[in-house]
Amino acid sequence: MSRKPAHLEMTGGKSPRQRVWEAIRTMADREGGFTTTDLTRASKVGLPLISEYMKALVAGGFLRREDRLRFGAAHRYWLVKDVGLEAPRLRRDGTAVTQGRGNEAMWNAMRHFLPTFDFRELAAYASTPDHPVFPETAKAYIGALHAAGYLDEVAPAKLGSRPIAARYALRHEMKTGPRAPMVQRTKVVFDPNQGRVVWHEEPSWEET
Template sequence: MARKSACVEMVGGKSPRQRIWETIRSVGLDCDETFTQQEIEHISKVDESMVKDYFKALLKAGFITVFNSEVVKGICKRNYYQLKTDNGIEAPRIDKKGALIEEGSGNERMWGTIRRLFVNQSFNYRELAAFASTATNLVSDETAKSYVSALYSAGYLECTVPAVRGHKAKPASYRLMPNMNSGRRAPMIQRTKRVFDPNWNRVVWTEEKEIDDEQ
């Protein structure tokens, strides 16, 4: 039987987690309504592994709870879940252990820094790491370097000053391309080596490329 949506959805591009969460709310906000992982996977059209990982995190954080279980064909256990805590339209920001992420992620802070502080000037990954870090959440040079590499490969950044190698080594400098300032939501680096932009709701890069930068 088709279910009726019981919630408002976020406008614009959506990450896989956002689509999973909106599907859970559309099903789970009905009183006493239960749902399975397989059902949410089918409706949201999100990969099984992503749904499974997010369900584990939501369960640990207490957003969903197991209502009951059944054994399917004598070998497979299937859980039926209920929505326990409604976080509203936006998907709960939690890590794999179910801990709430209070501040924006490192990628979001780096993307925001690029768009606010470096929108018309060049920067390198070390400068980005320093400006995107907070007292309680540091962005490592390696994390910033990896994010810059992905943004460069995806066409968001142009290289303004090549890296200098050797005794006086310096990292390359980059600048945000004006036509790639897609919006406030940070481009996501997915585990499949793709860059997904939630502002445009599409994958903008799928191939892994080398970046000429300081080793």
């Protein structure tokens, strides 16, 4: 089953997996562990999605599951690796999902380290040996955030024999939080810090 776009899946700025993870952390100190039913009640997320995520968390080493059960008893779980507030982004086999890390790194660079930047500088600053950010990726992300009102163009691009890329700065009032705005394939920018769509591309209408 394909996942919905983030702005349709999230409630109050939080995805179902985020709500489940937060519920897990509140139950981390329970001596007797917790069950999927406990999490359903606490997170208001359906059991099928919780069960799928729990399997990934066990496979990834975040949870321990008690498999020796009495007849009819539910599996019990314990949190063994707490990585903080943000829910681990995992595939079914427990391996980490890397999609979106580039946006997170670029957003962090804009918020904390780069007063102004062009797309090449942003890509270079946000890159790591394990996860490079390509200049064209940074250019597309800057374009989406500029259209959504996050960025000011502080110096326009200059053409010629030695072209100079446009420079941008993150507007102070748009530093909405630690989570990077998401750019959906449907040309929508969704801000998970605010839990809302902040921009969408207007459809083009051709006269007939």
